[in-house]
Amino acid sequence: MKKIGFIGLGNMGAPMAANLAKAGYEVTGFDLNPVEVEGVARAASAAEAARDKDAVITMLPNGEILKSVYAQIVPAARPGAVLIDCSTVDVDSARAAHQMAQEAGLLSVDAPVSGGVGGAAAGTLTFMAGGSEQAFAAARPLFDVMGAKAVHCGPAGAGQAAKICNNMILGISMLAVCEAFALADKLGLDRQKMFDVVSTSSGSCWSINTYCPAPGVGPKSPADNDYKPGFAAELMLKDLKLSQQAAEAADAATPMGRRATELYEQFVAEGGAGKDFSAVLLKLAQSGRD
Numbered sequence: 001m002k003k004i005g006f007i008g009l010g011n012m013g014a015p016m017a018a019n020l021a022k023a024g025y026e027v028t029g030f031d032l033n034p035v036e037v038e039g040v041a042r043a044a045s046a047a048e049a050a051r052d053k054d055a056v057i058t059m060l061p062n063g064e065i066l067k068s069v070y071a072q073i074v075p076a077a078r079p080g081a082v083l084i085d086c087s088t089v090d091v092d093s094a095r096a097a098h099q100m101a102q103e104a105g106l107l108s109v110d111a112p113v114s115g116g117v118g119g120a121a122a123g124t125l126t127f128m129a130g131g132s133e134q135a136f137a138a139a140r141p142l143f144d145v146m147g148a149k150a151v152h153c154g155p156a157g158a159g160q161a162a163k164i165c166n167n168m169i170l171g172i173s174m175l176a177v178c179e180a181f182a183l184a185d186k187l188g189l190d191r192q193k194m195f196d197v198v199s200t201s202s203g204s205c206w207s208i209n210t211y212c213p214a215p216g217v218g219p220k221s222p223a224d225n226d227y228k229p230g231f232a233a234e235l236m237l238k239d240l241k242l243s244q245q246a247a248e249a250a251d252a253a254t255p256m257g258r259r260a261t262e263l264y265e266q267f268v269a270e271g272g273a274g275k276d277f278s279a280v281l282l283k284l285a286q287s288g289r290d
């Protein structure tokens with residue numbers, strides 16, 4: 001496999017495409033915004049980027065856009081090509097995209113990622129994939145370039161299911177850590193001491209150990225950069241809403257997921273949209289018990 005089309009060269013897509021080009025693949029990119037990515041040739045349309053490629057990767061904002069882009073690239077791709085969608089979208093849109101690909105004789109994988117912009121640039125993303133064994137095997141060499149780990153989670157949509165569950169845990173755990181820091185403040189407990197205890201105790205989790213929401217405490221995180229994302233609160237809200245949409249459709253009980261969605265909805269409505277999702281600590285630290 002040599003030739004790759006890459007559609008959606010935003011914060012995540014651009015560094016992922018650049019890493020493929022660096023690894024020796026011939027990459028042709030398309031984005032509605034004309035962006036320059038090192039080593040990546042520019043196509044005039046999504047269809048042109050997909051034409052005559054061995055693989056076509058998409059990294060787009062949501063399921064509606066994904067389906068509209070698939071309507072352009074599926075007829076343009078050559079039979080046997082593998083379509084790899086790395087966007088985070090709802091499970092139904094992911095399955096609809098698979099269906100479009102399958103009807104045209106194309107292989108397809110839903111392969112959302114974890115690891116953020118830093119992981120995309122460093123080539124250390126985790127891919128969670130859904131689709132056939134054959135499609136996963138075809139996509140694997142590209143996952144190995146763009147990431148450190150790829151898990152084949154199951155059939156079509158299973159990658160998105162894993163992503164939604166992971167990010168529901170993340171949203172809930174970040175709120176829990178922010179609440180604990182706000183409570184610790186009011187109890188007169190030093191934030192550094194709180195980190196020293198919790199990060200090696202049973203309350204430890206990624207949201208405190210790796211991405212601590214308290215500035216000046218723990219490893220460097222967006223809290224140390226005035227809460228510039230990182231992972232924006234509005235993207236967290238998007239993923240939490242996807243979890244609730246999926247829970248509704250599957251009749252699954254997710255009371256904490258529902259509450260986390262409400263709290264991020266509030267935070268975003270109050271002006272937190274463009275802040276990192278860990279900035280909820282600022283709000284909680286200033287609030288009293290309601």
Ligand code: NAD
Pocket residue numbers: 007008009010011012013030031032033046059060061062065069086087088089113114115116117230231235
């Ligand atoms: P982004 O907004 O920076 O990039 C999306 C790109 O898609 C933009 O450049 C936009 O111009 C382009 N686009 C939109 N519609 C298009 C179309 N019809 N044709 C071609 N290009 C089009 O977003 P991002 O941060 O790169 O995120 C992309 C996806 O990855 C999202 O689904 C997001 O949820 C997911 N994700 C993001 C992160 C993160 O930390 N940023 C982490 C994991 C997953």
